[in-house]
Amino acid sequence: MRLTQFFLPTLKDDPVDAVVDSHKLMLRSGMIKQITSGVYSSLPFGLMVFRKVENIIRDEMNAAGGNEFYLSALSPTELWAETGRLEDYGDLMFRIKNRDLVLCPTHEEVFTSIAKSNLISYKDFPKIWYQIQSKFRNEERPRAGVLRARQFTMKDAYSLDATWEGLDIAYERMAQAYRNIFTRCGLEFVVVSAFSGAMGGSASQEFMAPSSVGEDNIVISEDGKYSSNLEVAVSFKEKVQRKNTDLKYEEFHTPNIKTIDELAEFVKTKDKTRLAKSRVFVNVKPEGNEFMLVLVCGDDEVNESKLQGFFGINIRPAHNEELMEITGADAGSIGPIGLDKKIKIIADLLLEDADELISGANKNDYHLKNIDLKRDVPGIEYKDLRTVKEGEQTSDKSSKLKITKAIEVGHIFKLGTKYSEALGAKFLDAEGKENPIIFGSYGIGIERTTASFIEQSHDDKGIIWKGEIAPFKVIIISLNQSNEEIKNISEGFYKEFLNRKIDVLFDDRADVRPGVKFNDADLIGIPVQLIIGEKNLKEGNVEIKIRKTGERMIVRKGEAIEY
RNA sequence: CGGAGCGUAGCGUAGCCCGGUAUCGCGCCAGUUUUGGGAACUGGAGGCCGCAGGUUCGAAUCCUGCCGUUCCGACCA
Numbered sequence: 001m002r003l004t005q006f007f008l009p010t011l012k013d014d015p016v017d018a019v020v021d022s023h024k025l026m027l028r029s030g031m032i033k034q035i036t037s038g039v040y041s042s043l044p045f046g047l048m049v050f051r052k053v054e055n056i057i058r059d060e061m062n063a064a065g066g067n068e069f070y071l072s073a074l075s076p077t078e079l080w081a082e083t084g085r086l087e088d089y090g091d092l093m094f095r096i097k098n099r100d101l102v103l104c105p106t107h108e109e110v111f112t113s114i115a116k117s118n119l120i121s122y123k124d125f126p127k128i129w130y131q132i133q134s135k136f137r138n139e140e141r142p143r144a145g146v147l148r149a150r151q152f153t154m155k156d157a158y159s160l161d162a163t164w165e166g167l168d169i170a171y172e173r174m175a176q177a178y179r180n181i182f183t184r185c186g187l188e189f190v191v192v193s194a195f196s197g198a199m200g201g202s203a204s205q206e207f208m209a210p211s212s213v214g215e216d217n218i219v220i221s222e223d224g225k226y227s228s229n230l231e232v233a234v235s236f237k238e239k240v241q242r243k244n245t246d247l248k249y250e251e252f253h254t255p256n257i258k259t260i261d262e263l264a265e266f267v268k269t270k271d272k273t274r275l276a277k278s279r280v281f282v283n284v285k286p287e288g289n290e291f292m293l294v295l296v297c298g299d300d301e302v303n304e305s306k307l308q309g310f311f312g313i314n315i316r317p318a319h320n321e322e323l324m325e326i327t328g329a330d331a332g333s334i335g336p337i338g339l340d341k342k343i344k345i346i347a348d349l350l351l352e353d354a355d356e357l358i359s360g361a362n363k364n365d366y367h368l369k370n371i372d373l374k375r376d377v378p379g380i381e382y383k384d385l386r387t388v389k390e391g392e393q394t395s396d397k398s399s400k401l402k403i404t405k406a407i408e409v410g411h412i413f414k415l416g417t418k419y420s421e422a423l424g425a426k427f428l429d430a431e432g433k434e435n436p437i438i439f440g441s442y443g444i445g446i447e448r449t450t451a452s453f454i455e456q457s458h459d460d461k462g463i464i465w466k467g468e469i470a471p472f473k474v475i476i477i478s479l480n481q482s483n484e485e486i487k488n489i490s491e492g493f494y495k496e497f498l499n500r501k502i503d504v505l506f507d508d509r510a511d512v513r514p515g516v517k518f519n520d521a522d523l524i525g526i527p528v529q530l531i532i533g534e535k536n537l538k539e540g541n542v543e544i545k546i547r548k549t550g551e552r553m554i555v556r557k558g559e560a561i562e563y
Numbered sequence: 564c565g566g567a568g569c570g571u572a573g574c575g576u577a578g579c580c581c582g583g584u585a586u587c588g589c590g591c592c593a594g595u596u597u598u599g600g601g602a603a604c605u606g607g608a609g610g611c612c613g614c615a616g617g618u619u620c621g622a623a624u625c626c627u628g629c630c631g632u633u634c635c636g637a638c639c640a
Binding site: 009011012013014015016017018019034035036037069085088089092105108137139140141143148193215313316340477479480482483503505511512513514515516517518520531534535536543 | 564569573574575576589590596597599600601602612629632633634636637638639
């Protein structure tokens, strides 16, 4: 490609609206252009990279036996009402105003409806169906460029099986395909176990690109054997030991004590584990809201995903007015004693049967001490509800946990029969009995994968492409197109690269100073720069610069091709 | 959805408090000189100052409403 024929609107300065590096660089290198909040157009340079990523995915999906589809982005609202997701998604789904249609945020329903009418015998399975398509989600707050956008490209794949064993096989095959894909994309990634309750599936894993701008937190053990999304991570920690002093609980005055830290100071203790933290959650149900009080150690945080895993996704923290109504106190003075029996009380496993605890008295500015959960809180249940912390031991005590931020680039999970049952997608088994098709669901964000790569591979000059997703392998920089010799040599190299089918970009711009060309080349990050200028040409040489290392080699002009 | 900020030429901005017809840099066009790390000079083009209403002789500037956008938080199959 000749640069004079290529639309590459590079920017010298950082756009004021971009904050994260990948966003800045994608705008500056002319890959994307924002049209409105969370919506971006792909420009030629960006599209080249997205296509490279897509083709790697296509390659691996096909190798795994996938069939490529291209489904409609529009679908009837009714289809989503049937599976209940119209309500589940709510405002996150774009709805067409002048026709009863929605823009699909994902395609389980549409694929299922195709399967329903065509896969009717156990002999029709297994199948892997996929597509690479625009998805639409009305994100409340798009951010970080294409990392969270309202329209984005996703590869979504679905395994369709007649048996649960078949699902396991498909899932493993897709997991391997995903590892291949992200490896070929040159991405540093970690596979973590993930929260799946929200989508109604069982096993679930996420492919995470570690990055400081990631919105997810992942937990990895130092020996690398354990990795998990923080939402579901577990660790080993000693339980709070019983003291068996059997002291009666008693109220004491704690003026203006709102937080655990203030309470610890007030009672002059450094050990916050016995200062039980109480939080009230609401399980929103059509037949009426249920309230629950959740207790964790004072130095722990409640893991809301784990709560959702136990009680469903419609769990939310109670509002301040609700707290007062239910407990008679504001946040900071709430505790497990003396509540209405309708309120379920659950505590973290670390507090199982613990005694001599201090917690709120359900009366503002008062706490209770010497609470014995075993004695004083009949009907209490214990579950793993805490968020693990950096430095804790793995549950087998063999290693320690580290927490890092990461970007979710892929997600695979065993979906099961939720949608096939809702839409009546059934097949006849060998005994002639009807069964719902068993689904797996597997997604990859194309732009997000690309942006994650850039987050991991750039410097203060620009992007550093490598491997299969590099849009060009080499850029020829002709330093002076008005010098006939330089021009002719450059043209010669360009033709030679084309002949050898090597992706090459030729900066053949005249009237552009060398400094501009060097900076543009560094910005757009082509791995190898072939620099042709007067200085070296006098000696019959040209220069090769490796973008990543900045390493320069002066070579005979005839030998340059073997870079 | 809560909090904060911003909207002036393609991009980045000054002016706004204190009202008088818009500043500077980059980029762009023409010409001359230049050509190894974002050139110099000369001349030029380009603006419903986000939108609507109000106050005023007069509004980019003051007031009201709206819209857009960014960030933090909340939320996120």
